[in-house]
Amino acid sequence: MEFIGERIPAGPQEAYQSTEDLLEWMARQFARFGDIYRASAFGTNVYAIREPEFAHHVLVENWQNYVKGQFIKRVAFLLGNGLMVSEGELWKRQRRMIHPAFDHKIIATLSTLIAQVNSELLEKWQLAALKQESVNVTRDVSGMALQVILRFIFGEDYERVGSRFRLLSDESARDLSFAQGFRALGKIVLEVAARRRSQPSMSTDALSVLMQARGPEDGQSMQDRQLVNEILTLIVAGHETTASTLNWTWYLISQHPEVERSLSDELANLTAFPEFDDLPRFVYTRQIIDEATRLYPAGWLMTRKALKDDRLGDYFVPAGTEIYVSPYFIQRNPNVWEDPDRFTPDRFAPGSSISRHRLAMIPFSAGPRNCIGASFARVEMQIHLMTIAKHLRLRYIQSRDIEFEAGVNLRNRFDFIMYPEVKRPNVTAL
Numbered sequence: 001m002e003f004i005g006e007r008i009p010a011g012p013q014e015a016y017q018s019t020e021d022l023l024e025w026m027a028r029q030f031a032r033f034g035d036i037y038r039a040s041a042f043g044t045n046v047y048a049i050r051e052p053e054f055a056h057h058v059l060v061e062n063w064q065n066y067v068k069g070q071f072i073k074r075v076a077f078l079l080g081n082g083l084m085v086s087e088g089e090l091w092k093r094q095r096r097m098i099h100p101a102f103d104h105k106i107i108a109t110l111s112t113l114i115a116q117v118n119s120e121l122l123e124k125w126q127l128a129a130l131k132q133e134s135v136n137v138t139r140d141v142s143g144m145a146l147q148v149i150l151r152f153i154f155g156e157d158y159e160r161v162g163s164r165f166r167l168l169s170d171e172s173a174r175d176l177s178f179a180q181g182f183r184a185l186g187k188i189v190l191e192v193a194a195r196r197r198s199q200p201s202m203s204t205d206a207l208s209v210l211m212q213a214r215g216p217e218d219g220q221s222m223q224d225r226q227l228v229n230e231i232l233t234l235i236v237a238g239h240e241t242t243a244s245t246l247n248w249t250w251y252l253i254s255q256h257p258e259v260e261r262s263l264s265d266e267l268a269n270l271t272a273f274p275e276f277d278d279l280p281r282f283v284y285t286r287q288i289i290d291e292a293t294r295l296y297p298a299g300w301l302m303t304r305k306a307l308k309d310d311r312l313g314d315y316f317v318p319a320g321t322e323i324y325v326s327p328y329f330i331q332r333n334p335n336v337w338e339d340p341d342r343f344t345p346d347r348f349a350p351g352s353s354i355s356r357h358r359l360a361m362i363p364f365s366a367g368p369r370n371c372i373g374a375s376f377a378r379v380e381m382q383i384h385l386m387t388i389a390k391h392l393r394l395r396y397i398q399s400r401d402i403e404f405e406a407g408v409n410l411r412n413r414f415d416f417i418m419y420p421e422v423k424r425p426n427v428t429a430l
């Protein structure tokens with residue numbers, strides 16, 4: 001494609017082949033062409049970027065010129081036109097109606113529930129530690145995250161319907177057969193909604209918030225079909241992302257004994273189960289989570305399509321171009337981060353981010369279409385890590401190298417099997 005007199009980024013002649021791993025292909029092109037390159041992928045003109053200022057332009061400054069790109073099709077067939085997928089007026093209306101479900105007070109109340117779910121998991125892993133047995137961290141953490149999101153959505157109805165969603169943590173494939181089973185879960189959402197309409201209650205769970213929400217302009221509630229799309233979106237978006245981030249966190253801690261020790265030292269100050277108001281005090285625990293989300297951002301790639309011609313720095317962006325904004329590559333950009341592939345939680349020590357670009361870290365995206373569940377996820381991940389790491393260390397005997405599965409989420413290709421060990425309390429010498 002030629003645009004006379006316009007500056008176009010350099011890039012490979014050959015188009016991306018869909019048989020190749022997308023993350024590996026992108027890594028090669030960035031290494032060759034630098035912070036921006038042009039390529040042809042999936043039959044479209046693509047600019048891939050790893051420069052925070054370009055991401056700022058697309059996600060924040062000129063966000064209205066961009067709609068979601070091709071990559072979203074991978075989830076659209078599962079989620080329908082829910083918040084992750086919708087555009088324009090529908091998206092704006094839905095975002096406003098869903099927002100109250102993530103109110104600060106709701107997240108604070110939820111933290112007690114998160115602590116309870118994780119104390120059950122702790123007991124299970126403590127038992128395994130006593131028997132010197134391994135645990136399947138991937139499966140168990142997925143089960144924990146699923147339970148948390150389902151309780152957040154269905155409140156007391158969780159007891160009745162929770163087990164019918166087990167497909168999400170039992171099945172790791174995300175193929176057509178999974179999609180069929182998953183869409184069928186919409187029926188359960190409608191059943192619960194119908195029961196609640198016939199027996200109104202005072203519940204404040206997310207389903208109730210969504211059912212009671214009224215459109216800001218027309219005062220109308222959501223249609224059933226939209227309600228199903230939104231609830232299924234929250235389940236998928238809120239479950240797999242958190243679970244895979246925690247998997248990577250445990251993996252990283254297991255490979256870095258010095259980090260493990262500093263974490264134990266900090267958690268020595270934790271006397272009971274973590275409570276919401278305590279969380280900011282545990283600075284190092286937060287640094288570990290930040291550093292794990294930097295290295296392994298679950299949403300590793302966002303794609304956007306330009307509606308009108310635009311510019312990225314000096315480069316011309318013709319309408320229709322897909323911009324690949326990748327948290328993974330921005331957060332490992334060697335021009336932005338020192339020793340970017342190294343796990344160093346101290347990068348996030350208080351005050352250390354002052355010299356970094358605001359968008360050098362975008363695991364939850366940025367701008368109006370950022371992650372609506374970011375605070376929820378942060379609270380859940382911190383409570384999980386604190387509850388478990390206070391008592392146990394997870395030992396990982398690496399039988400094979402980790403292998404990325406860079407689908408919608410960035411996961412390891414196989415489950416993490418680890419050995420929990422009981423931590424001895426620090427004994428101070430007399």
Ligand code: HEM
Pocket residue numbers: 068083084085095149233234237238239241242245297298299301302303362363364365368369370371372373374376377
């Ligand atoms: C570690 C955990 C999480 C990560 C890394 C993450 C990451 C992201 C990212 C990168 C986006 C932007 C996607 C794009 O623009 O294409 C996003 C959007 C979204 N996330 Fe999260 N997320 C996490 C947890 C959650 C949770 C817990 C929920 C809900 C309970 C949630 C619900 C959503 C929704 C509904 C959107 C779409 C928002 C919109 O377009 O208005 N996420 N998330």
